[in-house]
Amino acid sequence: MSFSRKLVLSVSGNKVVSGFIKKYGMRLGAARFVAGETLKEAIEQVRLLNKDGLVVTLDHLGEFVFDEQEAFASTRACLDVLDAVKASGVKSNMSLKMTSLGLDLSKELCMKHMRMILDKAREYDNFVRIDMEDYAHIDITMEIFDELKREYGKHVGLVIQAYLFRTVDDVKHLEETYEHCNLRLVKGAYLESPTVAFPNKVDVDNNYLKIIEMHLLSGHFTAVATHDDNVINHTKAFVKKHNIPNDRFEFQMLYGVRPETQRQLVKEGYAMRVYVPYGNDWYGYFTRRIAERPANAFFIIKNMFRK
Numbered sequence: 001m002s003f004s005r006k007l008v009l010s011v012s013g014n015k016v017v018s019g020f021i022k023k024y025g026m027r028l029g030a031a032r033f034v035a036g037e038t039l040k041e042a043i044e045q046v047r048l049l050n051k052d053g054l055v056v057t058l059d060h061l062g063e064f065v066f067d068e069q070e071a072f073a074s075t076r077a078c079l080d081v082l083d084a085v086k087a088s089g090v091k092s093n094m095s096l097k098m099t100s101l102g103l104d105l106s107k108e109l110c111m112k113h114m115r116m117i118l119d120k121a122r123e124y125d126n127f128v129r130i131d132m133e134d135y136a137h138i139d140i141t142m143e144i145f146d147e148l149k150r151e152y153g154k155h156v157g158l159v160i161q162a163y164l165f166r167t168v169d170d171v172k173h174l175e176e177t178y179e180h181c182n183l184r185l186v187k188g189a190y191l192e193s194p195t196v197a198f199p200n201k202v203d204v205d206n207n208y209l210k211i212i213e214m215h216l217l218s219g220h221f222t223a224v225a226t227h228d229d230n231v232i233n234h235t236k237a238f239v240k241k242h243n244i245p246n247d248r249f250e251f252q253m254l255y256g257v258r259p260e261t262q263r264q265l266v267k268e269g270y271a272m273r274v275y276v277p278y279g280n281d282w283y284g285y286f287t288r289r290i291a292e293r294p295a296n297a298f299f300i301i302k303n304m305f306r307k
């Protein structure tokens, strides 16, 4: 992991820094990466993206909730997302973080909330993607996914992070256990110990290509979620060489990141899904984007000096 990324992720935990960014962040630039604070604003952005041929996964921002009422409020917000997608007819599924649904309070509470959400997703024939969070939550996330996957089948999917040593084994396990296992593959966004994750970027990148190839060849649906041209070009060449049809995979990128490339991929005939986060709890999400690309911080500094 690069020094700058480590620095931003560590500093973002500082109370003074987080207080300042929380107070002024939306004005300073979070709005570039967050589609608004309300669901109505977010649905408008989804409509615009759909117009350009992009599909979406909507995310009501929230993570690491330690209060039962807050966990229920997050669950309610997820149900509202599914209702709004159905009512508006926009092309979007949903992503969520289980720590926002009470995972740190108890597995049972989180499962109860997940079942409420997945009942509705199944009723509307929609799909819910469970984001993968920090290493401390991996085992419990895999365990819950196992149970929910058996109950809800094609309506639920998971994210796998290439930076972890265990990843290849996890992908193999999922491919062997389920007939259809829709995975979003990412490099990984959290600050992890070198005892569990590759400390060098080159190893993360190599492991990422390895799991993308594995999953594409397995016949399961693959979402390649990256802004990295090397990975995108490698995937294009790989699917061509192995005659993998375009409906068996998609590219995914984050809202506000490389929007021209997103549209270019659509023009080339690829499915492109944009991850659209919205809501008040945007701090953790926003600081991870800065950590990934310090150039994004210059954008914020520039905005600080604008009237």
Ligand code: FAD
Pocket: 130, 131, 132, 133, 159, 161, 186, 187, 188, 189, 190, 225, 226, 227, 228, 229, 252, 253, 254, 257, 258, 274, 275, 289, 292, 293, 296
């Ligand atoms: P990097 O190696 O970070 O970047 C490669 C190149 O891409 C850079 O050189 C630059 O040219 C470009 N680039 C990268 N980031 C930016 C940016 N912010 N702005 C402009 N250009 C940029 N992580 C998780 O841990 N769990 C999840 O559930 C999860 N879900 C995700 C969902 C989606 C749709 C996406 C796109 C990412 C998700 N991530 C998740 C984040 C992911 O793990 C990476 O941290 C993030 O995507 C950056 O890695 P990268 O593959 O884009 O490549």
